[in-house]
Amino acid sequence: MAEETAAAAPLSGPVRCRIAPAPTGYLHVGNARTALFNFLFARHHGGSFVLRIEDTDRKRSTEEAIGIVISSLRWLGLEWDEGPEVGGD
Known part of the structure; x- marks a missing residue:
């Protein structure tokens, strides 16, 4: 019953x-799954998909990894509306 209500509820x-x-x-399979789900959900509802490169682990973060x-994500066929290479808020 709760699932039916949630599925039918309009977006606010x-x-x-x-x-x-x-x-x-x-990128690991969990990241890929989340990216695909969020991308498809946003597109299905006419919304936007945002890529934000996390910056909380500066010791292990590298420019090479950002490129990877x-x-x-591009190999998966995803295009983002805000984020690296496209700008945004």
Whole structure:
């Protein structure tokens, strides 16, 4: 019953979904799954998909890993509305 109510509830505003991987290495399957789900949900509802590169682990973060994250998401066919290479709020 609760699932039916949640599925039928209208959205109260514009949809904004994001992914914020830490650039410490390769994107893993959990990141890919979250990115795909959020991208598809945002597109289905006419919303925006945001890529934010997490900056909380500066010791292990590298510019190379940022490039790997971006190229991996592009390989999955994802395009973001805000984030690296496209700007945004």
